[in-house]
Amino acid sequence: MPSFTRLLGLALTAGAVVGCSTTLDATAASAAEPSYTFAMITHAQPGDTFWDIIRKGAEAAAAKDHVKLIYLANPNASGEAQLITNVIEQHVDGIALTLAFPDAEAPAVGQAQKAGIPVLGFNAGGDNWKQNGLLMYVGQDETIAGEAVGDRLNAEGAKSVVCVDQQQGAVQLEERCDGIKKTFHGHLLVLYVNGYDMASAQSRIVAKLQQNRDIDYVVTLGAPFAPVALTAASMAGSHAKVGTFDMSPTAVKLIQEGKLQWAIDQQPFVEGYEAIDLLWLYKYNGDVVGGGGPVLTGPAFVTKDNVDSVAKFAERGTR
Numbered sequence: 001m002p003s004f005t006r007l008l009g010l011a012l013t014a015g016a017v018v019g020c021s022t023t024l025d026a027t028a029a030s031a032a033e034p035s036y037t038f039a040m041i042t043h044a045q046p047g048d049t050f051w052d053i054i055r056k057g058a059e060a061a062a063a064k065d066h067v068k069l070i071y072l073a074n075p076n077a078s079g080e081a082q083l084i085t086n087v088i089e090q091h092v093d094g095i096a097l098t099l100a101f102p103d104a105e106a107p108a109v110g111q112a113q114k115a116g117i118p119v120l121g122f123n124a125g126g127d128n129w130k131q132n133g134l135l136m137y138v139g140q141d142e143t144i145a146g147e148a149v150g151d152r153l154n155a156e157g158a159k160s161v162v163c164v165d166q167q168q169g170a171v172q173l174e175e176r177c178d179g180i181k182k183t184f185h186g187h188l189l190v191l192y193v194n195g196y197d198m199a200s201a202q203s204r205i206v207a208k209l210q211q212n213r214d215i216d217y218v219v220t221l222g223a224p225f226a227p228v229a230l231t232a233a234s235m236a237g238s239h240a241k242v243g244t245f246d247m248s249p250t251a252v253k254l255i256q257e258g259k260l261q262w263a264i265d266q267q268p269f270v271e272g273y274e275a276i277d278l279l280w281l282y283k284y285n286g287d288v289v290g291g292g293g294p295v296l297t298g299p300a301f302v303t304k305d306n307v308d309s310v311a312k313f314a315e316r317g318t319r
Contacts, residue, residue, distance in 0.1 A: 038069055038093060039072065040071045041083045042073045043076075043170065050268055053269050054272035055272060056269060057274075065277060067093075075167065077100075092117060093117070095119045098125065099128050100125065101171070102125060102171060124172035127142075127175065139298075142175035145245065145264055147183045150179065154183070154186075158217040159187065161218070163190045163219050165191065201228050205229055210238075215238065218232075219242075222245065224250075225244065226242055243260070247314060252307055256304070262301050265302050265319065267300075269318045
C-alpha cells in the first residue's frame with residue numbers, strides 16, 4: 001500500500017499539472033483577445049453593395065488577427081476627413097482608409113502620422129498614396145483598369161461610349177474614365193449622375209442615349225448601375241451594349257444571361273482583408289509589403305467565358 005507521503009506527493013503533482021493547464025488556458029485566452037484596434041474608413045455611399053464585400057474581407061482579417069475593427073464611412077470629402085480626425089481622438093492603433101479625396105483628407109492623415117498612428121491606403125488613391133506618406137496601398141490601379149477597358153472596347157469595335165460617373169470628384173472614378181480615354185480610339189463622353197439616386201441616373205442615361213443615337217456602349221463605374229443602364233438602353237430604344245466596373249451577384253447573373261458584356265473585378269474582399277492584415281503585420285512584425293509599390297488586386301475581366309467559375313463566390317457575397 002502506498003505511503004501517505006507518496007499519496008500526498010501524487011496529489012500535489014496532479015494539482016500542479018491542473019494548475020499549469022489552467023494557467024496555459026488563461027494565457028491562450030489572453031493571447032486571443034484583441035490587442036490592437038484598427039479603424040477602416042471609406043467613402044462608401046449608401047446602397048452600394050460593393051462596400052459590404054470590402055467590410056466582409058476586413059472582418060475576416062480582424063477575426064483571424066484578433067483585432068478590434070471599427071468600420072466607418074462617409075461619401076463626402078469633408079465627412080471622410082472628419083472620420084479620420086475622430087478615430088485619431090480614439091487613439092486607434094492603425095487606420096486603413098480610401099484616399100478618394102486626397103486634398104481634403106491630407107491634413108487629417110498628417111495628424112494621424114504625427115500621433116504615431118500608421119495609415120494604410122486601399123481601394124482609392126492609387127496615384128496619391130505615396131505623396132501623402134501612406135505606408136502601403138492595396139487595390140486596383142484604376143488607370144490601368146481603364147486602359148484595359150479602352151483596349152477591350154476597341155477590340156469589340158465600339159465607336160461612341162458613355163462613361164457613367166456616380167461620384168464627381170472621387171479620384172478613383174476619374175482615373176477609370178481617364179484610363180479609357182488613353183487607349184480608346186473612338187469618342188468618349190463622361191456622364192455624371194447624382195450618386196445612388198437610381199431613378200435620376202436612369203433618366204439621365206435614357207436622355208443621353210436618345211440625344212445621341214450613335215452611342216454603342218455604356219460603361220458604368222459601379223455594378224449597381226449596370227442593370228440601370230440596361231433598362232435605360234431598352235427604354236431609349238438603343239442597341240448600346242453595357243459593361244461595368246466592379247462585381248455583384250446581379251452583375252454575375254446578367255453576364256450569365258448574356259445581357260451584360262463584362263465586369264471588371266478588383267476583388268473587394270481581398271482589398272478589405274489585406275488592408276487590415278497588412279496593418280496587423282506592420283504593428284506585430286514591422287512588415288511593409290509591396291516593395292515600394294502597390295499591392296494589386298486587379299483588374300480582371302469577368303465575362304461569359306469565366307463567369308461560372310466565380311458565380312458561387314458572388315452568391316455568398318465575397319466576389
